[in-house]
Structures are given as C-alpha cells and as structure tokens.
Amino acid sequence: MALNPVLGKLVSKRVVLASASPRRQEILSNVGLRFEVVPSWFKETLEKSSFTAPYEYAVETAKQKALEVANRMHVKHQRTPDVVIGADTIVSVDGQILEKPVDKQDAYRMLSRLNGKEHSVFTGVAILHCCSKDNHLEMEITDFYEETKVKFSELSEELLWEYIHSGEPMDKAGGYGIQALGGMLVEYVHGDFLNVVGFPLNHFCKKLAELYYPASKQNVQHKKCDSMPSVDTFKNLSDGKSESSDFPEHKVSSKLDSSGMCSSGAVYTSENSSTVRLGFTVPLGNQNGVSQSASKLPSKILELMDGFRASKALFVASKLKIFDHLKDKGPMKAVDVANDVGTSVCGTERLLDACASLGLLEKTSQGYSNTDSANTYLTSDGKYSLHGYIIHSNDHLWPLFTNLESAVKEGSRQNHRAFGKKADDLFKDYYHSQEVKQRFMAAMHSIAHLTARDVATAFDLSKFKSACDLGGCTGALAHELVQVYPNLKVTVFDLPEVIANTSYFQPSGQHTAPVTFVSGDFFKDNLPEADLYILSRVLHDWPDEKIHVLLSKISAVCRPGCAILVAEMVLDDEKKNRSTALLQSLNMLVQTEGKERSGCEYQALLEKHGFTNVKIRITGNLLDWIAEYEIRRKKRCRKKKKSMVIEKKRISQSYEEEVFTASNFECPYKKLEPPCPVVPLLSHRKLQLSPFYSIVLAQFSDIQKSPMM
Ligand SMILES: Cc1cn([C@H]2C[C@H](O)[C@@H](COP(=O)(O)OP(=O)(O)OP(=O)(O)O)O2)c(=O)[nH]c1=O
Structure with missing residues (x-):
C-alpha cells in the first residue's frame, strides 16, 4: 500500500x-x-x-x-x-456561518448571499x-x-430556483453541492x-x-x-x-x-x-x-488566572441589568447605557466591550445589543433566565469563595467570615431578610427551571401517580413533572420560610392544581405520602450521617413499588476529571457541611438502605449526569466485612452510564423541546464529558428492610 x-x-x-x-x-x-x-x-x-x-x-x-x-x-x-x-x-460569507438549509426558502436565502461572490x-x-x-x-x-475559497458566478433568480427545485441543496452546507449540479454555479475554487x-x-x-x-x-x-x-x-x-x-x-x-x-x-x-x-x-x-x-504561552494557566475577571464582568453586567436594558432598547451606545443605569461612561464602555469579547453582547456601528444567549439566559425575566443564580453567585458565593483558603485550612464552611453570621440555619439566621431569601430562592429557581426538563425526562416516570419533591423550593421541577406526566400529582415539601415565599415563582397560565405545597422539616416532620420521593440538589448539602437519617425516613414511609429519585452533580470515581463537579464540591465546602459525591459513593449510601442497580446518564447540559438506581430491599443476613469488599467491586460493575444529551434524548412518551444551553456560555472550548447530575430511582420490593448501619 x-x-x-x-x-x-x-x-x-x-x-x-x-x-x-x-x-x-x-x-x-x-x-x-x-x-x-x-x-x-x-x-x-x-x-x-x-x-x-x-x-x-x-x-x-x-x-x-x-x-x-x-x-x-x-x-x-x-x-x-x-x-x-x-x-x-x-460555508462562511461576510462573517456569517451558513449550514444546511432548513427549507427551500432558506436555500434561496443562502444561495442569494453567495451569488456573484467569493466565500469560504x-x-x-x-x-x-x-x-x-x-x-x-x-x-x-x-x-x-481546512479553508477553501469558492466563487459563484452571477446567477439569475430563475437559475437559482431551478437549482433549488432539483432538491440538491437541502443536505449541504451553504445550500449547494460542488460535486454535482452545484458545480455549474462555481467560477473558481482555491484550495x-x-x-x-x-x-x-x-x-x-x-x-x-x-x-x-x-x-x-x-x-x-x-x-x-x-x-x-x-x-x-x-x-x-x-x-x-x-x-x-x-x-x-x-x-x-x-x-x-x-x-x-x-x-x-x-x-x-x-x-x-x-x-x-x-x-x-x-x-x-x-x-x-x-x-x-518553549515559546508557547501556558494558555490554560493564563485562562485560569483570569477566569475570575470574566465571571465578575458577567456578574456586574447582570447586576446592573444591562442585558434587560439592551433587550428592550438595543442596539445602544455606551453613553446611553451609562445614562440609563447611572454609571460612568468610561467604565460602562469597558464593561460592554469586555462582554462583547466574551460573546455575551454584539458590538456594531449602531452600538451594543444582546446575543441570543444573553436574551434567553441573562435577562432577568426570561423563561430560562439564569439571572437569579448569577446574582446569588455575585452576592453570596463570591464572598464565600474569597475565604476558600480558610475553608481549605479549616475544612469547614466560611459563612462567619464572609458574612459575620453562623450558617446553622440558613433561613432563620443568614437569610434573615426577605430580600436575601427571595434572592436565594430565585437562584435555586433559575437552576431548577433550566434543568427540570432533563431531570423529569431522564427516565420514564409515568407509572407513578404521586410524587413528593423534598426540598423542592419554588416548585420548578414539580411543575415540569406535571407537564410531562399529566397523571402525576406532586407535593413540594420544604421549610415553612420557603413555602411562604413560593407564590411569586408560580407559572402563569399553567394548570397548577396537580402541584401542592406542604411546609415542614424533612429531618423532623412526617413526610407526605407518595409513590415517588424526589431529592434534587439536596443530598449534596449534607454529611453522610444526615443523609442516612433522611434516607431512613424515606425508606420508612415507602411501600413496595415506591421509588426515590435523586438528582445531583456526580464526580467521577477517581475524582480527577470532572472539574465542574469538583469545583462545585469546593463550593459546598465553603458554605455547607456537604459535598459532591461520585456515583459509587451515592450508591454506597443508598445501598445501606437497600437500594441497588444503578444507571447513570450524561445529559450534556448544565446538569449533566443522570443516574437511576433501582432500589430493592435486601435481606439482613449479609456478613458486614466481606460485603464491603464485594460491594465495592459490584458497585463499579453495577451501574451503567449512558450518554444523554439534551439534543439526542427523546422522551419516550412525549416529545419536548430541550430547554437547556448545551454549551455553557463562557466555556465552549472546554466542553468535555464532564459534569454533573445524577438521578436515582429507587424501588421497593416486599423483601424485608436491611438493618441500618
Ligand atoms: C459546500 C458543500 C457541502 N457539502 C456537504 C458536506 C457535508 O456532508 C454537508 C455539511 O453538513 P455537515 O453537518 O458537515 O455534515 P452532515 O450533516 O452531512 O453529516 P454529519 O453531521 O453526520 O457529519 O454538506 C457537499 O456535499 N458539497 C458541497 O459543495
């Protein structure tokens, strides 16, 4: 050869x-x-x-x-x-990217742009x-x-339409195929x-x-x-x-x-x-x-060194509601934005330029305007707005992260240093003001709303008639669940301070009857009856001891056929690859007693309560990991020491990971548009198979419960 x-x-x-x-x-x-x-x-x-x-x-x-x-x-x-x-x-022409046309009109639009011109x-x-x-x-x-330059001749409307009607353009970038009929449109090819x-x-x-x-x-x-x-x-x-x-x-x-x-x-x-x-x-x-x-710059390190600057630019632009102003009035000049929000012209101009360079804004001779992403995710009232979480990141997480060094030295949360307050009871102590409480709930709502579709549709939950979302906050996931499963009734169970503030977040125009709110403390109070118990972004707040208390309470009220569904970020078993989840674990260190865990660790926690058969899926969006644990009662006769070794081995073989991207997953019973930004705004170049959520589905059998550890 x-x-x-x-x-x-x-x-x-x-x-x-x-x-x-x-x-x-x-x-x-x-x-x-x-x-x-x-x-x-x-x-x-x-x-x-x-x-x-x-x-x-x-x-x-x-x-x-x-x-x-x-x-x-x-x-x-x-x-x-x-x-x-x-x-x-x-195909790229005049700075625009052309992919495959969606219909004939789109093909016409593309071919007209290429007509008589050179493109790449x-x-x-x-x-x-x-x-x-x-x-x-x-x-x-x-x-x-590889880049190749192609020039089209001047082509008549009639010829363009004749070509479009041939059907050739439809599966080809730019709407033409140079290797077939489209070759007749081409004057020259360089490359x-x-x-x-x-x-x-x-x-x-x-x-x-x-x-x-x-x-x-x-x-x-x-x-x-x-x-x-x-x-x-x-x-x-x-x-x-x-x-x-x-x-x-x-x-x-x-x-x-x-x-x-x-x-x-x-x-x-x-x-x-x-x-x-x-x-x-x-x-x-x-x-x-x-x-x-030797002459190469350490770009990765430089990017990490500067990462906080980009985050802060996003936070400040969000805090000043610049994306809201531009959505309503853009394109706007820096001076007009500065006048509207009451900031300096020189500072505002630099901030807007930085945001444009980060892909959050577009800058043209008319001024600055939002990108599609900014309109969808950064304005404060958008359906999929992340504004609440961004403000929470700026006002709450940023001061906590400033004390990361102390957190690492001491191995504990830093609320006292960041805010001069104890964090034993978030809502009664630190979250003393209505404004801060609302801000925290808005943050949780942002993330829950954005990821609810994937959590709800990762597995077919249609066999369940009732669900209880423990720590379900504003009910964002609950509302998504009842949309997806019309026969499901969901109870949101959360602290009284939370439940008292949920009305602001309820969807308008949606039939809300299947969602009810019940206040209580899941560590102390009786849990509402349900076929399915949901713990979304809850377990990572707590140390193992408390998780065992909670799981045993759930286990105690489950009947055969009941199940538990857990959604969390998941670390890889060796804890070295998924940096988003690993950084989230640092985030838990600075503010809670909890941490992020690997699939094996979640499974081990659950197994102590009789839960087995784990499946993990990767969503590809912000909450990337989806896991399903089939949970069954086990007999109490296992020898403890031996079982640790066997369990460890079995854990690594027993769960199954599946790629699950928002774009490829088809809900088996209802086709839905994926709502999530598949690519995180600022890190498209580093999008790897990394983060994040696991969902655990735990089912009861009538075999007797295993003893608690
Ligand atoms: C410009 C041009 C494109 N093309 C084709 C090449 C690619 O198949 C297509 C661009 O679409 P792509 O998205 O690159 O590829 P695809 O959808 O065909 O396949 P996949 O995504 O599974 O990899 O356009 C031609 O065949 N002739 C041409 O002259």
Missing part, C-alpha cells in the same frame, strides 16, 4: 467515522480506509456568536460530534473505539484517539480545519476541492503522519503542512502492526509546554490545528519536548 502508508497505521485499529455524510464515507473508503459509521447525535446548535472565527465553530462542532460518539460507544455499547473521526463543514468553505475535523483505563474513557483529541465536499483528505493524511511518525512532524512543521511527508519515510508504517501504546508514541512529549502545562492544555502543532488530551495527567517537569514548545 505504497500510496497510503499513513492510513495503513489505522489498519489494525477500530476506526469509527462519526458522520452520516455519504460524501465523507465515500472519500475515506475511496482511499482504502476501513471504518465503521456511527452517525453522531450531537445537534449542531452551538451558539455561533460565542466563537470569534467561523472555523472555530466548525472545529468545535466536529469535536463535539466525535466526543458524543466516543462516549456513547464506550458507555452505552461498552465498545471503546480506537479512533473516532468527526467533521463539520460550513471550512471543514473542521477532530481525530480522537481513545482507550479505556479502569473502565474510564481517556481520549486524546487532535483537531484542525482543496474535497474539503468543500466535506472532508479535507490531504490535511487529514498530513495530520495522521504527524501523529504516527514523530520525525515527520518536524518536517511537516518546517514546511508548514504544505506537503505530504515522503513516502519513503513511511515504509515501515504500512505494515499494519498495531501500536504498542494506546496513543501515538510522540504525544506525551508534545503535550508539555515550557510551564509544565499538561493534561487538557492545548498544544498547537501547526497553524490551524491543536491537540488536547482528556483524562490524562502528564507528569510536570518532564522536559521531553519542552524545547520545541
């Missing part, structure tokens, strides 16, 4: 093409690559305005397509591929090298993009033709050469990727032998930069590509490869 020695390196690997595109399949099979096709379920809905350049959008989408497939295969099908290839093709076609490609270590998926991601058709084969082969043959990497870098490595150099690569390591050999050294940056830091291997390793820790101080990347 002299012509494709580089591709020969993939012969012995399980290669997966994460794409339904027949063009990509054809391009790759034409050169003899053997691969399995697993189309990605990732929906191409990333917020375009949050990317500074169109190709970044294509690369990120390609990456997300590939990540979704890798994770689904690993978790759901328990088959870890060796290599996953994802790609995304977009970008294909982003992600190559994931995967391996499974201790049942944990580890990946190294290499991504790159890789196959890139326009959907896959930049030449660049892909160069990238493989860099990955699989380190010596060639230098060649390629020196030549800035403008030629294929010499075939002679690759004689030994076409032998089809499998790799000795899980990833291409040179990679570890290429991961390090002069600062010793490692793990998920990006290392640019050529002008328009990067390589990132997920789930890996490369030892700091390893000097291999440092010299070649």
Whole structure:
C-alpha cells in the first residue's frame, strides 16, 4: 500500500467515522480506509456568536460530534473505539456561518448571499484517539480545519430556483453541492476541492503522519503542512502492526509546554490545528519536548488566572441589568447605557466591550445589543433566565469563595467570615431578610427551571401517580413533572420560610392544581405520602450521617413499588476529571457541611438502605449526569466485612452510564423541546464529558428492610 502508508497505521485499529455524510464515507473508503459509521447525535446548535472565527465553530462542532460518539460507544455499547473521526463543514460569507438549509426558502436565502461572490468553505475535523483505563474513557483529541475559497458566478433568480427545485441543496452546507449540479454555479475554487465536499483528505493524511511518525512532524512543521511527508519515510508504517501504546508514541512529549502545562492544555502543532488530551495527567517537569514548545504561552494557566475577571464582568453586567436594558432598547451606545443605569461612561464602555469579547453582547456601528444567549439566559425575566443564580453567585458565593483558603485550612464552611453570621440555619439566621431569601430562592429557581426538563425526562416516570419533591423550593421541577406526566400529582415539601415565599415563582397560565405545597422539616416532620420521593440538589448539602437519617425516613414511609429519585452533580470515581463537579464540591465546602459525591459513593449510601442497580446518564447540559438506581430491599443476613469488599467491586460493575444529551434524548412518551444551553456560555472550548447530575430511582420490593448501619 505504497500510496497510503499513513492510513495503513489505522489498519489494525477500530476506526469509527462519526458522520452520516455519504460524501465523507465515500472519500475515506475511496482511499482504502476501513471504518465503521456511527452517525453522531450531537445537534449542531452551538451558539455561533460565542466563537470569534467561523472555523472555530466548525472545529468545535466536529469535536463535539466525535466526543458524543466516543462516549456513547464506550458507555452505552461498552465498545471503546480506537479512533473516532468527526467533521463539520460550513460555508462562511461576510462573517456569517451558513449550514444546511432548513427549507427551500432558506436555500434561496443562502444561495442569494453567495451569488456573484467569493466565500469560504471550512471543514473542521477532530481525530480522537481513545482507550479505556479502569473502565474510564481517556481520549486524546487532535483537531484542525481546512479553508477553501469558492466563487459563484452571477446567477439569475430563475437559475437559482431551478437549482433549488432539483432538491440538491437541502443536505449541504451553504445550500449547494460542488460535486454535482452545484458545480455549474462555481467560477473558481482555491484550495482543496474535497474539503468543500466535506472532508479535507490531504490535511487529514498530513495530520495522521504527524501523529504516527514523530520525525515527520518536524518536517511537516518546517514546511508548514504544505506537503505530504515522503513516502519513503513511511515504509515501515504500512505494515499494519498495531501500536504498542494506546496513543501515538510522540504525544506525551508534545503535550508539555515550557510551564509544565499538561493534561487538557492545548498544544498547537501547526497553524490551524491543536491537540488536547482528556483524562490524562502528564507528569510536570518532564522536559521531553519542552524545547520545541518553549515559546508557547501556558494558555490554560493564563485562562485560569483570569477566569475570575470574566465571571465578575458577567456578574456586574447582570447586576446592573444591562442585558434587560439592551433587550428592550438595543442596539445602544455606551453613553446611553451609562445614562440609563447611572454609571460612568468610561467604565460602562469597558464593561460592554469586555462582554462583547466574551460573546455575551454584539458590538456594531449602531452600538451594543444582546446575543441570543444573553436574551434567553441573562435577562432577568426570561423563561430560562439564569439571572437569579448569577446574582446569588455575585452576592453570596463570591464572598464565600474569597475565604476558600480558610475553608481549605479549616475544612469547614466560611459563612462567619464572609458574612459575620453562623450558617446553622440558613433561613432563620443568614437569610434573615426577605430580600436575601427571595434572592436565594430565585437562584435555586433559575437552576431548577433550566434543568427540570432533563431531570423529569431522564427516565420514564409515568407509572407513578404521586410524587413528593423534598426540598423542592419554588416548585420548578414539580411543575415540569406535571407537564410531562399529566397523571402525576406532586407535593413540594420544604421549610415553612420557603413555602411562604413560593407564590411569586408560580407559572402563569399553567394548570397548577396537580402541584401542592406542604411546609415542614424533612429531618423532623412526617413526610407526605407518595409513590415517588424526589431529592434534587439536596443530598449534596449534607454529611453522610444526615443523609442516612433522611434516607431512613424515606425508606420508612415507602411501600413496595415506591421509588426515590435523586438528582445531583456526580464526580467521577477517581475524582480527577470532572472539574465542574469538583469545583462545585469546593463550593459546598465553603458554605455547607456537604459535598459532591461520585456515583459509587451515592450508591454506597443508598445501598445501606437497600437500594441497588444503578444507571447513570450524561445529559450534556448544565446538569449533566443522570443516574437511576433501582432500589430493592435486601435481606439482613449479609456478613458486614466481606460485603464491603464485594460491594465495592459490584458497585463499579453495577451501574451503567449512558450518554444523554439534551439534543439526542427523546422522551419516550412525549416529545419536548430541550430547554437547556448545551454549551455553557463562557466555556465552549472546554466542553468535555464532564459534569454533573445524577438521578436515582429507587424501588421497593416486599423483601424485608436491611438493618441500618
Ligand atoms: C459546500 C458543500 C457541502 N457539502 C456537504 C458536506 C457535508 O456532508 C454537508 C455539511 O453538513 P455537515 O453537518 O458537515 O455534515 P452532515 O450533516 O452531512 O453529516 P454529519 O453531521 O453526520 O457529519 O454538506 C457537499 O456535499 N458539497 C458541497 O459543495
């Protein structure tokens, strides 16, 4: 196979093409690559305005397509591929991104924009090298993009419509197919033709050469990727032998930069590509490869150093209600915003510019206006507003986090330092004022409302007739549940101080009868009767001892057939990968006695009360982890010591993780639009298979209850 020695390196690997595109399949099979096709379920809905350049959008989408497939295969099908290839093709004209047209009118709109002009076609490609270590998926991601310039002739309306009626535009970016009828519209092409058709084969082969043959990497870098490595150099690569390591050999050294940056830091291997390793820790101080990347900036560390500035800019803009002003009146000049909100012009201008650079605002010659994300999530009255949680983050979490050092030294919460108050009873002591109470409830409402759909639909709960949401606060989840399950009646059970303030948060125009509010303390008072008990973002507030008290109370009132549903962020078992959840655990340290836990830890807690059979799903949105624990009564005859060991082993084998993205999950009994921002506003580049929630469904059998520990 002299012509494709580089591709020969993939012969012995399980290669997966994460794409339904027949063009990509054809391009790759034409050169003899053997691969399995697993189309990605990732929906191409990333917020375009949050990317500074169109190709970044294509690369990120390609990456997300590939990540979704890798994770689904690993978790759901328990088959870890060796290599996953994802790609995304977009057309860019006048700074706008054009994808596939949704209908003929859309195709006409796109083709009219391209008419008589030059545009760029970008294909982003992600190559994931995967391996499974201790049942944990580890990946190294290499991504790159290719740009091809295409010019359309001046075309008549009649011709455009004739072309549209041919049906060809509909599944193609920009609404045309250069390889078929659409070729007649094109005056010239500068660059890789196959890139326009959907896959930049030449660049892909160069990238493989860099990955699989380190010596060639230098060649390629020196030549800035403008030629294929010499075939002679690759004689030994076409032998089809499998790799000795899980990833291409040179990679570890290429991961390090002069600062010793490692793990998920990006290392640019050529002008328009990067390589990132997920789930890996490369030892700091390893000097291999440092010299070649010594001039690189430690971008990951710099980003972390500055992260608080971006957060604070968002907090202050929210606090000043700038997004509300711009929604009503935008676009507005800085001076007008400053006049409206009563701030300085120079300070406001800097804040608005910073927000625009962060993708929260758009800046044009007319002034500043909200992006779609800002309109949806940052205005204070939007259906999916995060405003309440942002204000809570600014006013409450920020001062607490300022005392993180003390929290770490002392191992305890810092309410006394941050606010000069004890936190033993949040509502009676710290939350003494009506305003602060409302703010806290608004924060909880923001998150609960935004994530309720995924919590409600993660599993089919239609068999339950009644549910009790313990600590259900404003009833956001309860209202979502009764929407999804019309036969369900939900009781929200929370402290009297909370229940007294819920009226403000009730949905207007919705039939609220199936939701009732009952006040009480779930540690002290009798629990309302229900088939299903829900604990959403409750267990993480408490230490194990208190959780046992609560679970035993629930267990005591459950009849056979009853169940428990728990929603929480979930850490990975080794507690090293899911930084969002790990940071949330620090968040619990500074303000509560609780913490975030891993799936195994939740399962162990529940098992003490007879709960077994765990399933975990990844939602892909803010509350990413969904777990279901089938809970059954166990006999009391287990020998304690032995059972600890056996349990530990069984725990890791007994729960099943499933990819569950808001975009791919179809509620089996009711189709619903996913409400959540799949991509966190400020961190689209780091969206990994990381956070967050677990849902636990625990069912009773009539076997006798196990003894309490
Ligand atoms: C511009 C252009 C695009 N295209 C195609 C390539 C891609 O298949 C498609 C762009 O859509 P993509 O979203 O990149 O790919 P896809 O939806 O076909 O497949 P998947 O998401 O599963 O990977 O447009 C052509 O075939 N010819 C062209 O001239």
